[in-house]
Amino acid sequence: MRLPENPSTPRRALLATLAAGTAATLLTGCFSASGTSSEGSRDGRLRLAMMQPPRSGLSPLSDDAFKLSRWSTAETLVRLDRDGNAVPALATAWKRTGRTWTFTLRRGVTFHDGTALTARSVVTSLTAATGASPKPRILDGVDLSVRATGPHTVTVTTGTADPLVPQRLSSPQLSVLAAKAYRGRAVDPVGAGTGPFELVKVSGTASATLNRYDAYWGGKAKASGIDVKFVPDGTARAAALRSGEADIVEAVPVSQAALLDPKLITEVPMPRTNTLYLNTGSGPFKDAGLRAAAREAIDAEQIVKGVYEGRADVAEGLLGPALPWAAKLRGKIARPAAGAAEGARITIGTFTDRAELPEVAQVLQQQLRAAGFQVTLDVREYANIEADALAGRFDAFILSRATVLDSGDPAAYLYSDFASSGSFNIAQLSDPAVDRALTTASGIATGEARRRDIMRAEAAVLATDAAVPLLHERVIQGDAAHVSGAAHDPRERELVTLDTFVR
Incomplete structure (x- = not known):
């Protein structure tokens, strides 16, 4: 050809x-x-x-x-609407009393094996999740117990007050399956959903x-x-x-989208941000001036146009257009002045599992070299690089990161990635102001006030230049x-x- x-x-x-x-x-x-x-x-x-x-x-x-x-085979007690609010699914109603939430189950529901949905079956499923090793992500750091208080009511109690319990229970990892699915450590969903x-x-x-x-x-x-x-x-x-x-084809690559009939593909903004994490704990980027220099050297629009062929959105912050309220509540961010790179040597890591990331790394390498950095790339499969990234063995790391995780709420993502005790703190960030902002955002009830505090937390993170958001991805689906x-x-x-x- x-x-x-x-x-x-x-x-x-x-x-x-x-x-x-x-x-x-x-x-x-x-x-x-x-x-x-x-x-x-x-x-x-x-x-x-x-x-x-x-x-x-x-x-x-x-x-x-x-x-x-x-596939619509397994369901949860609640689901999320477009705005991330919890709405009924297998549970029709719920109420909160301090650390305890009481859920009323839907009547007339049967599992695919013909058995009925009861409070006992919900307890079995959720208890299996809380006792799993590793736990489902949505329960990371959460002390949660569940018990039946009637044939069709269950109570969920957390170690500390948690306003996100309904959103947590919307996670597909907390799906409710028939008792037959649970045999030893394995969970078999065949013929066991609702x-x-x-x-x-x-x-x-x-x-x-x-x-x-x-x-x-x-x-x-x-x-x-x-x-x-x-x-x-x-x-x-x-x-x-x-x-x-x-x-139906999921996740059509950017490189293939242009080769398909435009009528057959749909692009939807994802709550997923392509971000350059800078190691604030050790190496050159421990210096705030060098982090600022890297941030100013990056042209995200070039990446969107070149690597993603225009099928992504340039990032204004960590939270993108999939959360339409974020842009409305985002204010100005005070950032430190840039220093001089002066030949600073840095290694950037990323992974091959997402086809675009190695190309993003190459573009960033060129941009940062033009600003005076000496840049080496380390690109591997994700399974072979995650441990090194979490251990802080890179000066910078490019990650495509889901920003609402499993709860539909970005506070958990921000805490996981940027809190001093966060379980996914690739930036090795330890900043008291960021920790205070994240703690406040995590503890407030869902609604407009929580969203304002989330955006204050985002601003606190961005002010450190521990993360340089590049772009917000879109899911490309073929029908x-x-x-x-x-x-x-x-x-x-x-x-x-x-x-x-x-x-």
Whole structure:
């Protein structure tokens, strides 16, 4: 194939074009076992091409929980609305008394094995989560206990007053499953959820099959089932949409989006920020002036236009357009003056799991060198680099970070990443003013006042230059022309719902 002689066409997109034909060939017929064809589903079933295979056997106590949520097979006591507020799901109401919350369960709910949802089944599921090792992220640092106080009421008590308990219980990692799912340390979600689709088969890291559950408490789903293929290669996922081998494709790479029919893709701002963390604990960036010099040397717009081909948003702060209230409440930030780099040697780490990050690192290397820094890159798979990043072995680290974690509230992310005792403090930040602001934001009740304090905490972090926010990512989802009702969820908790179907 001869490459177009168009200097404005990104080289990465051209290479992706060459790879697309091979990927399409590899995927041809990959959904044929389900009785479907490249012309679309003929039996009302939806074909999904998903990015990451299961890492923990689809245990809800792991990140695999988000797959169960996106397939509408496992459900939680509450869910989050668009603004991050907790609304009823398996629980219809709740009230707070000090450290204790009482939840009233929905009547008439059955698990996929036919057993009824009761307070005892909720206790079993939540107790398994609190006793897991490691715990689900949403329970990091939270002392939580649960007990049944009636056939359809449960109380959840925390060690200290926690205004976020309902939001925490919306995490897919706290899904409620039938008792049969819990056997020893393993949790098996097959046939154990309460959602409109029943998980009936899992074939390792290759595929999963779900059928409609006609006894679902919320009504009958429009699709008859879901056939899932795990396709880690982004070019292959895009090819599956282009060739008609998949009805819905998640996480279309930026490099592939331009090669698809614009009518088939949807971009949604994600609560995910691409950030350069600067090591404030040791090395050159212990100096506030050098951190300021690095911040001023960075041109995020160049990264958005070049690496992301315009399919991202330049960051004004740590919290982006997926949280529309953030921009309204953001004030001016007082930052220190920049010093001179004078040949300061720095090592920047990042990982290959997200295709764009190594390219981001190369652009930052050029920009920082132009400002006088001597820059070395260390790029590995995430599993092989996380421990070094958390131990402060890099001068800087580029991370694509979810900013609302599992609660729909950014206070937990800010505390985890920037508090002195934060469990994910890559910047090694220890700043009393930041700690005070984070503690205040974490303790106040949900609502407008909490949001104002969250933005004050963001300002306190940014004033240290411990983190330089670069851009806010967008999720790019592909939906075939014959698909209706697919969810476009910035939190990536929903994908196939009651109302999703193939025409």
